[in-house]
Amino acid sequence: MTTPEFRSGFACFVGRPNVGKSTLMNALVGTKVAITSNRPQTTRRAIRGIVHRPDAQLVIVDTPGLHRPRTLLGERLDSLVRGTLTEVDVIGFCVPADEKVGDGDRYIARELAQVKGTPVVAIVTKADKVGPQQLAEQLMAVNALGDWADIVPVSAVGGLGAQTGQSARGGDGPYQLDVVADVLTGHLPEGPPLYPEGDLTDEPEQILVAEFVREAALEGVEQEVPHSIAVVVDEMGPRPGREDLTDIYAHVFVERPSQKAILIGRKGARLREVGTSARKQIEAMLGTRVYLNLQVSVAKDWQRNPKQLRRLGFYD
Numbered sequence: 001m002t003t004p005e006f007r008s009g010f011a012c013f014v015g016r017p018n019v020g021k022s023t024l025m026n027a028l029v030g031t032k033v034a035i036t037s038n039r040p041q042t043t044r045r046a047i048r049g050i051v052h053r054p055d056a057q058l059v060i061v062d063t064p065g066l067h068r069p070r071t072l073l074g075e076r077l078d079s080l081v082r083g084t085l086t087e088v089d090v091i092g093f094c095v096p097a098d099e100k101v102g103d104g105d106r107y108i109a110r111e112l113a114q115v116k117g118t119p120v121v122a123i124v125t126k127a128d129k130v131g132p133q134q135l136a137e138q139l140m141a142v143n144a145l146g147d148w149a150d151i152v153p154v155s156a157v158g159g160l161g162a163q164t165g166q167s168a169r170g171g172d173g174p175y176q177l178d179v180v181a182d183v184l185t186g187h188l189p190e191g192p193p194l195y196p197e198g199d200l201t202d203e204p205e206q207i208l209v210a211e212f213v214r215e216a217a218l219e220g221v222e223q224e225v226p227h228s229i230a231v232v233v234d235e236m237g238p239r240p241g242r243e244d245l246t247d248i249y250a251h252v253f254v255e256r257p258s259q260k261a262i263l264i265g266r267k268g269a270r271l272r273e274v275g276t277s278a279r280k281q282i283e284a285m286l287g288t289r290v291y292l293n294l295q296v297s298v299a300k301d302w303q304r305n306p307k308q309l310r311r312l313g314f315y316d
């Protein structure tokens with residue numbers, strides 16, 4: 001017998017307002033990852049939480065724009081939402097069991113049909129609120145909405161367990177969270193865990209550091225280098241014996257040599273400015289002094305393979 005490979009990757013959830021996306025995400029994740037930015041606009045793809053399993057790690061990302069769901073419907077999907085949908089490995093499309101499929105659901109289903117290359121799992125939420133007959137009918141109605149990789153009912157409040165006061169996780173109800181997690185992780189590529197378990201609090205800081213560097217690097221050159229920058233923090237930690245000093249090694253990736261030249265500037269002058277500007281922000285956030293080592297590299301056409309890049313740690 002061969003051991004099943006470990007799987008890892010990213011998921012996001014979409015659906016009309018109030019269909020239970022947040023409840024489901026929170027119920028799924030073992031660890032909440034709070035990204036505490038005082039400038040929330042800068043963190044574009046906040047990690048909502050991580051599902052750790054013996055066989056898989058599922059990283060749930062927030063879908064920007066879905067926090068303003070009332071403007072989402074009726075308008076075209078925000079490009080950021082689109083970006084997120086194509087970057088993740090699997091999308092969970094939530095439709096509640098207790099409301100008839102409506103225009104809002106159909107709208108989102110149509111939009112999802114245009115997202116090529118990312119499997120969509122239709123999730124019928126709040127399954128505990130209806131009887132088996134109504135649930136079966138809703139599953140059929142949702143099935144007719146599109147071409148789903150899977151379709152699965154769930155109750156985030158614990159299936160039958162909800163009525164008996166048992167926890168959602170261990171719940172003995174038929175619509176367990178574990179099943180949703182199984183189905184979602186089944187669509188992830190094989191790969192090692194993307195985040196260390198139990199050491200999650202560093203990650204948001206690294207994301208913010210990358211954002212600070214990215215912002216500083218883009219300052220004043222948005223015309224020449226539009227959206228062509230990705231920043232990866234390679235290493236970050238206190239310098240041994242110096243708790244007041246944090247060493248940070250980061251890579252700034254651009255698409256073309258010409259952009260690299262712009263970022264570095266004459267005799268490295270511009271890159272030094274970028275470093276100084278980013279460092280001030282990072283020092284303010286961390287409350288320590290910071291040594292920031294920036295390297296600029298050309299990663300040709302890095303934007304063309306967003307899934308791979310996300311896996312490598314690009315956050316844009």
Ligand SMILES: Nc1nc2c(ncn2[C@@H]2O[C@H](COP(=O)(O)OP(=O)(O)OP(=O)(O)O)[C@@H](O)[C@H]2O)c(=O)[nH]1
Nearest residue numbers: 016017018019020021022023069126129155156157
């Ligand atoms: N009975 C039951 N209620 C649920 C379930 N999931 C969510 N709810 C309730 O449905 C309501 C909406 O849930 P949310 O998780 O806030 O929905 P949402 O889709 O994140 O909403 P937006 O943030 O507006 O997009 C809340 O009152 C939840 O308590 C479920 O599985 N069963």
